[in-house]
Amino acid sequence: MIVCTETVLIGRKCDPMEEKVKQQYDRWLSQPGMPADLAEELKSIAGNEDAITDRFYRELEFGTGGLRGVIGAGTNRMNVYNIRKATQGLANYLNASDLPKKVAIGYDSRIKSDVFAKETAAVLAANGIKAYIYPREPTPALSWAVRYLGCGAGVCVTASHNPAKYNGYKVYGADGCQITLEVAAKILAAIEAVDCFAVQPADFDAALAEGKIEYSSEKCLDDFVDAVYAQRVGDGAGTADLKLVYTPLNGSGLECVKKLLAKLGVTHVTVVPEQEKPDGNFPTCPYPNPEIREALQKGLDLCKTRTVTAAAPPCRTARAATGSSPATRWASFCWTTSAAPARHWAPCRSIRWL
Numbered sequence: 001m002i003v004c005t006e007t008v009l010i011g012r013k014c015d016p017m018e019e020k021v022k023q024q025y026d027r028w029l030s031q032p033g034m035p036a037d038l039a040e041e042l043k044s045i046a047g048n049e050d051a052i053t054d055r056f057y058r059e060l061e062f063g064t065g066g067l068r069g070v071i072g073a074g075t076n077r078m079n080v081y082n083i084r085k086a087t088q089g090l091a092n093y094l095n096a097s098d099l100p101k102k103v104a105i106g107y108d109s110r111i112k113s114d115v116f117a118k119e120t121a122a123v124l125a126a127n128g129i130k131a132y133i134y135p136r137e138p139t140p141a142l143s144w145a146v147r148y149l150g151c152g153a154g155v156c157v158t159a160s161h162n163p164a165k166y167n168g169y170k171v172y173g174a175d176g177c178q179i180t181l182e183v184a185a186k187i188l189a190a191i192e193a194v195d196c197f198a199v200q201p202a203d204f205d206a207a208l209a210e211g212k213i214e215y216s217s218e219k220c221l222d223d224f225v226d227a228v229y230a231q232r233v234g235d236g237a238g239t240a241d242l243k244l245v246y247t248p249l250n251g252s253g254l255e256c257v258k259k260l261l262a263k264l265g266v267t268h269v270t271v272v273p274e275q276e277k278p279d280g281n282f283p284t285c286p287y288p289n290p291e292i293r294e295a296l297q298k299g300l301d302l303c304k305t306r307t308v309t310a311a312a313p314p315c316r317t318a319r320a321a322t323g324s325s326p327a328t329r330w331a332s333f334c335w336t337t338s339a340a341p342a343r344h345w346a347p348c349r350s351i352r353w354l
Contacts, residue, residue, distance in 0.1 A: 024056040024075055031197060035080065038073040062086065062188045064178055068159055068168035071112055075196075078167045083116045084123050084199040086169055089191030090153060091127035096190075099152030099174055104216070105133040106142030107157035108252040109278030110167050113137070116157045120169075122201035125212035135215040137252035137278055143176035144224040145216055158252075161289035164282050225259045232264065239265045245302045247272035249288040249295055250279040272298045 028034070029042050045051040055074025060067045060082055067086055069078045094101060103124050107117035114137075121131035132149050134141070139158055146154035154172035162168075171187065173179045179187070207213045244266055248254040254276065261269055274284050275298055282288045285295040293300075 021053050021056045025052050027197075028056075028073060038079060041073040062184065062191055064181055064184045066155075066168060066170035068162070068166060070165050071167050078112070078116070078169070080115065080119050081196040081199075083119045083169060084201060085194045085196035086191055087120045087123035087155070088127070088194045088199045089187055090155070090171060091124055091129055092190040092194075093187045094129060094152050095127060097152070100150055101128060102130040102132065102149060102151040104142060104145040104149055104151045104154045105131060105157070106137070106139045106145065106154070107134070108137050108139045109250060109280050110157075110159060111164065111280040112167060113157045113280065116167065116169065117155075118204050119201060120155050120157070121213045122204045122207060123199060125204075125207035126200055126202040131207075131213045132216050133213060134221075136255065138221055138256055139252045140256045141221055141224040143172055144227070145220055146172055146174065146176040148220055148223065149216070161287060161291075163287040164280055221256070222259070225256060225263065228260055229263045236265060240267065242266055243268040243270075245270045245272065245299050247275040247296070247299045248278075249285070249290065250275050250277065250282050251288055252278060254278075270302060272302060274298055 025042070028038075034042070045055070055072065055076050057076065059075045060069045060078070067078065067082065069076060071078045073079060075082070090103075094103070103120075105117050105120055107113040117133055121133050124131040129152075132145065132151070134145070139156055142154050142156045145151070152174050154176065156170040156172065157167065158170065159166040159168040171179050171184075173183060202212065204213065208215075244261070246254075246257060246261075246269060248257070248271075254271065258269070284298055285292070287295075289295055
């Protein structure tokens with residue numbers, strides 16, 4: 001606990017920020033029903049003013065990119081209480097608007113992403129808003145699902161290319177795109193009016209049984225892949241001979257990519273084994289960003305006998321390295337999948353040699 005003392009010699013008293021931090025820490029520490037991991041973390045930093053201040057000196061900022069922060073206890077951390085607060089604000093915004101009272105939810109392989117996604121659905125259900133949640137982690141299809149299901153908003157639990165200790169909460173509009181500054185300001189105002197400890201989520205399993213929460217269908221995901229496939233260019237000549245090494249970087253892109261490659265007729269596909277399964281610890285690289293060589297190194301090693309390697313951790317962008325022979329330098333380029341309209345696979349203008 002932070003102890004504020006008045007020092008007579010210099011007449012120092014705690015400033016308002018120190019007092020606010022102390023009050024927040026004490027309030028969190030005394031909350032009944034605090035999840036065990038958060039309670040343990042709070043107790044472990046008792047007396048450590050720097051650690052306490054870092055967790056409580058501010059609240060996570062909400063903007064057009066939603067929330068993002070280190071996972072842990074406190075107002076400046078990603079945890080179930082801040083997820084509840086943000087979702088209650090979003091629910092209040094939707095219920096005060098003319099938008100459909102439905103929200104699509106996607107999540108990636110990061111630590112606690114599944115927990116945060118279910119918490120989001122439970123809060124929405126408690127506010128009379130239908131929640132559609134993917135049963136797995138296909139974040140590429142979240143924007144598509146918003147439009148496909150006629151939702152008023154979407155939530156994607158992800159922190160993109162950040163290190164493993166981070167997670168995030170991104171909000172999408174009814175158009176399946178990132179919210180505008182104007183909408184972000186309205187949602188933020190609604191969030192700021194919420195006490196994170198006053199939010200009462202519905203029981204997830206009960207809401208699921210009652211139809212207030214629904215897992216998105218396989219058809220939704222398959223139709224997304226079909227829509228992307230329909231935008232292909234060229235006649236597919238040479239596709240059967242293409243050899244490809246793909247790495248999802250322990251993220252969530254594998255399922256959608258494999259489905260699409262199969263439809264395209266790309267059969268010579270090798271998935272980097274160490275990076276195939278979802279793993280929020282991202283054990284093979286410092287962080288899952290295909291812009292750094294360390295992230296692609298496993299794939300590049302396999303490319304000595306193949307011609308292409310592609311990587312897409314959150315699968316909003318995919319990156320590839322190409323070369324005509326094992327002796328050729330590998331060039332990194334990227335393409336972007338715009339899942340909302342599912343229309344664009346646009347090549348980047350720059351090439352980076354590896």
